[in-house]
Amino acid sequence: MEKEIGELHLKDSGKTCELRAKIEEIQQTSGPTLFTLFDGTGSLVVKAFAGPGVRAFPELKEGSFARMHIMLHVYEGALEGELQKASLLPPKEATALLQQIQYSLAKKASPPTTKLLIHSPLLEQLKPRMVAFATAVRQAVMEARPIIMRHNADTDGYTAALALEQAIVPLIISHHDDEKAQWHYYRRSPSKAPSYEYGDALKDLATTLQDMARFGMKEPLIILADFGGTRDDLLSLKKVRAYGAKVLIVDHHEPGDVEKYADVFVNPHAVGGDSNNCTGMLATEIAHFINPKCQLFLFAAVAAHGDKVSGPEVDQYVAKAGELGFSEEFLKNLAECIDFDAHYLRFIESRGLVNDLLLSEPERQKQLVEMLITEITERRAAVLGAAKHYVEKVPMRNFIFGIVPIANVTIKSEYPAPGKAIGLLFDHLKEKQPVILFGYGPDFITIRSSYSGFDVNVFAKELEKAFPHALVCGGGHQVAGSVHFIEAALTEILAFSRKYIERLN
C-alpha cells in the first residue's frame, strides 16, 4: 500500500510498504548499496545487497524518481528499509513528483509564524530577511545539512547564538527522530575575534571536508551571529562559499559591502536602522520564526544589557522580561556573568554552561549569578583603580583627553580584558565632563568618546592618511571603536593623536 515517508514510524518495523521518491544519494559500501530517498515528507535510507561491494539496482541513479517496495526495520534506534523492488517512474509521473516535492519542501521550510514578538516598524522592515533566514535554517534541517554556528564571544553574541540554538536543536532531534542527531548536525563555536577570521573559516572547511569524505555529510549551512558583515570577513565568506557552504549572517554592526556574499543578511543598517537592535534581539525574533515555541524575551533583554543598547525595541523586551520576573538589575548582572564566563570559555564549545545561566530554574539561576557577580564586581573595581591611577588626563577647553596604556594596566588573559577595562574607565570619567579616552597597547588604540566634536571613524581615516606605511585599519561607531597598526608606528601615532585632539579644542 503506497505511503509517504513522513507517515512511517518506528512501529512500522517489520512491515512492507510502497513508496514513490527521489533517489537523493547513492553510497556504495563494501557490503550493500545505500540509497537515500526523499519524497518531500521525509528521508529514508534503504539498503540493497547484490553481493559484497556490488552495486544493486544499477538502473537507479542519483536524481532518479522511482516506485519502490521496501521492507522496514529498525537499526540502532532509527527506521531503515530494505529495497526489494524498484521501477523508474515514467517522465510525466516523475515531473509531477518533483513538483510535489518542491511544493512540499517550500511549505515545510516556510516558518509556521512570521509575527514579531514586539511592535517595531524597523523590525517589520527587516522581516523579509528574517523570514528568509528562518526558512533557510528550516530547510537545512530538513535536508540533513550540518549547521555550523559561529558567534561573537560576548553577551550579545552568546545570547543570539543560543536563542537560535534553542530553536534549531529540537527541530533536528525531531526531524531525525534521534536525540543523538544534534551532535552530528549542529556545532557551535564562539570566536574570540569580532570577525569570521580566515583561520576559523579554514578550520570549519577542514572539518567539513573530512565529514563529507568520511561520513558522507552534506555541505554545511554556516550561521554567523554578531559579526560577519565587514570587509574583514570577505575572504572567509568567499572561501567557504567556494566549497558549497551557505552563509546566513545576523548582525547589528555597521556592515561593509559584503551583503552579496551572504545567502541571507539580517542587519538593521541594511534597512536604515542602527546598532540599537542588537544581534541577540534580532536572533530572538528569528528563533521564534524557526520554532514558534521559542519566545525568549530574557535572551533579548540580556543581550540589550550586554551591548548597552537602547530604544523602543529594547524597552519592550525588557518589559516582557520584567513580566517574567526578571528585574533590570538581574538582567544587568546576568549579562555580566555571561560576559565573564565567555571570557574564560574562549573558543571552547560548551553546549550547557551559558545555556544554564539563561535557562535554569529561577532559584538556581539566581544562585549561579550570585556566585559570580561578587567576584566580577571586585575585579572590575580593581582594574578600574589601576586604570584611574595610570590614565593621563589632559584638560582641554570643552572636554578632557585621557590617555592610558590600557594593555599594561590589565592582567594578561584575565577578566576584564583591555576592551572591557577601557569601558569601565570611560564610564567613570564621563560622569563629570565630556571625555575622549584613548587606551593603547603595543599595536592598537581603543577609543571611547562622549565629546560630540569627535568621530572615531573620521580619526581613523586621518590616521590612515597620515601613516600610509603603518597598515592602519579599524574604526567603529562615532563614539566607540578602535584602530590597529604595526608596532613600529606606535610612538608617532600617539604623538599625532595628541596633536589631533588638541586641534579639536
Next chain:
Amino acid sequence: MEKEIGELHLKDSGKTCELRAKIEEIQQTSGPTLFTLFDGTGSLVVKAFAGPGVRAFPELKEGSFARMHIMLHVYEGALEGELQKASLLPPKEATALLQQIQYSLAKKASPPTTKLLIHSPLLEQLKPRMVAFATAVRQAVMEARPIIMRHNADTDGYTAALALEQAIVPLIISHHDDEKAQWHYYRRSPSKAPSYEYGDALKDLATTLQDMARFGMKEPLIILADFGGTRDDLLSLKKVRAYGAKVLIVDHHEPGDVEKYADVFVNPHAVGGDSNNCTGMLATEIAHFINPKCQLFLFAAVAAHGDKVSGPEVDQYVAKAGELGFSEEFLKNLAECIDFDAHYLRFIESRGLVNDLLLSEPERQKQLVEMLITEITERRAAVLGAAKHYVEKVPMRNFIFGIVPIANVTIKSEYPAPGKAIGLLFDHLKEKQPVILFGYGPDFITIRSSYSGFDVNVFAKELEKAFPHALVCGGGHQVAGSVHFIEAALTEILAFSRKYIERLN
C-alpha cells in the same frame, strides 16, 4: 535462583536469574527501555522492549526496589540482561534491601588497608583525611562516576597524579570488567598554572555536561593534585560544585581558606605540618589505601627530589627506594627527566609517557633517563651561564642582592623556564654567601632567599600596600615565591624593591 549482581560472570550468559535490586536509572531509547540495577554488590544494565520507544514496566520508577527475573547475555564483551518479570518489593523488604545496599557500599568503599607505608606521627594525624579521600575515590569507581584528575605539571604533581592513577585505573577496569572502561571513567590533565584556573574548570564542566547529556554519565569526582587549596582556586571550586561535582584536594602548598569548598582536603598544613611532606608522598600513601597493591616508594622518593623537600618522611621513602635499587643520583636524574618531559608535554594528557619513566623495567628506565639527562644538563648549564652574565649583584653588609631580568635570559617556551632558571642561579650564588635573588619579567618578580632577615610573604604584603593600583598578588614560602602585578607598574616596583632590600641591610 536468587543471585547477587556481584556473583554474575560473563560465563552466565544464556542463563536466567532472579535479582532483588534498586532501580538506579531508567533510560528510554527509541528502542527498548534501559534499567540500571544496583544491589550493593554490583551494577547491571537490563533492557526491556515494549515496542519502539515505548516505556516498558511503567510501574518501575527510578529509586524503586524490585524483584526481577532476568535473562543474561553478553553484549560487546560486557554482561547485560533482558528483564522478563518484575515486581515491586513490599516496603519492609525494600527498606531492608536499602540498608543492606548502604552497608555493603560503605564496606566496599572503605579502604582495605589504612596502614601507612612509613612511620610518621604527622601522617598519622593526616590519616583520617587520607582515608576519607581513598573512600571517596573507591565509592566513585563503584558508582561508575567519572574521575577527572587535574595536577600540577611538575615532578611532584606528576608523581602524585600517577601514583593515584596506578591505584584507580585497575579498580575501574575490574569494576566494569572491561579494559576500555578506563577511557570512559578516568581522565587526567596536567595544568600549566599552579592553580585550578577558572578556564580549566569551565572546560571540565563543558566536557562533563556534554558527557552527561550525550552519554548519560554522572557528575564527576574531581581530584586536584599539588594545587587547589588557595584563594585563586575558590571560584573554580564553587563553580564545579554548583554542577554537582565532588572535589578532593591533595596538596602541600600553604593553603588559603578554601577547605570548606572541598569534599576532602589532604594538606599537612591543615594538621600543623609544613610543605616537606610533598604531594607525591601524600598521594603514594593514599594510593596504597585505595589499592593495597600500590606500594610506590619510587614515586614518593622522586617527588621529594623534584620538590627538594627533606625530613624524616623523605628519608624513609628514599631509603625504601634505595632498597629497590634506586640510587639518590638516579632519583635526582629521574626527577629532572620528568620535569623536562612535563615542560614539553604542557597540557597534553599522555597516559603512557611519564608513567614509562617511573614504571619501566630498570634497564629501559636507565636508558630513557640517560637519553635525556645529558641534554638537560647542557641546557641548564647554558641558561645558568646566561643568568650569571646578566645578574646584577649588589653587595650588602650581610648578603648579596641579585637582580636579573630572568624572562629575558631564558629562551621563550623552552626548558628551563624562568622559574627553573632562577632556581639554578640561586643555587649557584648561595654557595658563597647569603643571597636574596629577584628575577623579574614584564609583570612578575620571582624570588629566592637564603638570608634569614627576609620573608617573601612580608615583602609581598608591603608591595601590595605601597602599590594599591598595581594589582599585586602572590607570595609563597618565607624563602621562595613570586609576586605578580600589572606591567605598567614594573619600573616603580623594581625601584621600590631596591630600596626595600637596602633597608634590610
Next chain:
Amino acid sequence: MEKEIGELHLKDSGKTCELRAKIEEIQQTSGPTLFTLFDGTGSLVVKAFAGPGVRAFPELKEGSFARMHIMLHVYEGALEGELQKASLLPPKEATALLQQIQYSLAKKASPPTTKLLIHSPLLEQLKPRMVAFATAVRQAVMEARPIIMRHNADTDGYTAALALEQAIVPLIISHHDDEKAQWHYYRRSPSKAPSYEYGDALKDLATTLQDMARFGMKEPLIILADFGGTRDDLLSLKKVRAYGAKVLIVDHHEPGDVEKYADVFVNPHAVGGDSNNCTGMLATEIAHFINPKCQLFLFAAVAAHGDKVSGPEVDQYVAKAGELGFSEEFLKNLAECIDFDAHYLRFIESRGLVNDLLLSEPERQKQLVEMLITEITERRAAVLGAAKHYVEKVPMRNFIFGIVPIANVTIKSEYPAPGKAIGLLFDHLKEKQPVILFGYGPDFITIRSSYSGFDVNVFAKELEKAFPHALVCGGGHQVAGSVHFIEAALTEILAFSRKYIERLN
C-alpha cells in the same frame, strides 16, 4: 582446499578454506580470542570462541606457524574468519613458510618502479635512499603500521607531504579493502617550526601509546618532510625511536649529524648535492616509487616555485607541468596561495583544503587561485610598504646594509609573517645594488644577503663566539638564514652586527 590470504575476497563469505600462516598477534577479548594471521600475501583476523574470555587454541602462540581451517564471513564490510581447526606446522614446514613470507614481503614491499620521472645524475645518486624510503612505506602499509606524516608548513613542505599522501592513502585503502582505513592508519600534521620539536614528538608518542593501549595499534612509521635532519631534531628522533617508531626523513636543508638516527635519510646534501632539489621534488619521485600511478609534476614544480630553487631538475618539472597546461605564472601564484593557506591553517590537519588547490579540475583550480591571489598581492604590497618605510639603509662601499625591526612592521599572526616580509623587502632592495639585510625581532635576526663577501654561517659563528652568554643558535645557507638568542642580548648583538658589517666593507 588450501588458499593464500591474498586470494580471498569478500565474495568468499560463507566458504571454508584452509590456510597456512604465521600467528602475528593474539588478542584475548572478554568474548572470543582473536588471531591475526599473515602468510606473506595478506592479513586476516580470525576469531575462536571457547567461552567468554577463555583463551581458545592455547597451543597457538604469537609467532607460531600453523595450518588452519577457517570459515569466512563478512563483518562490518571486511572479511573475517572463524577458526575451526588448527595444527602447528612441523619445524621444517614452518621454516619454509617463514622464508616464503619474508621473500614475499620483500617482493611486495619493493617499489614496482624505480625509474625517475626526470633525468638527473644527482637524483640517480640519491635513488638507493629513495628506494629504501618507498620500500619502508610500502612495508608499513602491508604491516598495518600507522603512518604519521609531519611536514614543514610552507609550500615545499605541503607539496612534499601531499605527494606522498597521494601515493600512500590509496595503498592503505586497497590493503585493508576499506575506505575508512585511511583514517586509522594515516595522519598528517603540519608543524609551524622548521624542526621536529620535542613537544610535537611527545604529542605523537602520547597519541601512539594511547592507540597502542586502546586499539592494539602497532608502533608508527614517522615521516618527516622538509625538516628533521638537524641538531634541533636529535632529541626528538632519539625519543620516538626509544618507543619503537621508525623514522623516514626527506629533506633538502643542510643536515646536521643525525643521519644515523633515521631509518632512511633522503637529502641531496648526503650525496654532494645542494638545496636546489627541494623536498617537494624529492617527494614527487618517492611518491612515484611508492605508487607508480603518481606522476605529480605539478607538485614538484609548485614546490620549486615555493622555495625559489633552480637547476636542471627544476627546469624539467616546470616543463612537464607546462605540458599539462600550467604556466610559470600560474605555478608561482599557486605556490603563493598554498603558502597563504598554510599560514592560516597553522597546525590544523586538513585532509582536503591544500589538496584541493593542487588537484582540482583546472577550471576550479583557477577560480580558487584567483580568489586568493588578489588578496595576497595586496597584503604583500602593504607590508612591503611598511618595511620600506622603516628600514634603515646604511650605504657601504660595495653594498647597502639594511636594518629593519621586521617583527614590528608586520601584523601579529597575519600573513605575511616576518620571515616572508624580510624576503619581500630583500627582493625589492637587491634590484639596485648588492645588499645585506638584517630583520630583527626581540630575540632573533633574520638575514638575507646578495653581497658575496658575507656568509650567514660565518656571521652566526662569530656571534656565538662573541656572546657565549647569549645562547646564540642558528645559521642557514650562505645567503639566507637566521640567528636566535635571548632577549637580554638584543641591543649588544645589534651593535656588534653593525660593526661586523662595517668591517666587511
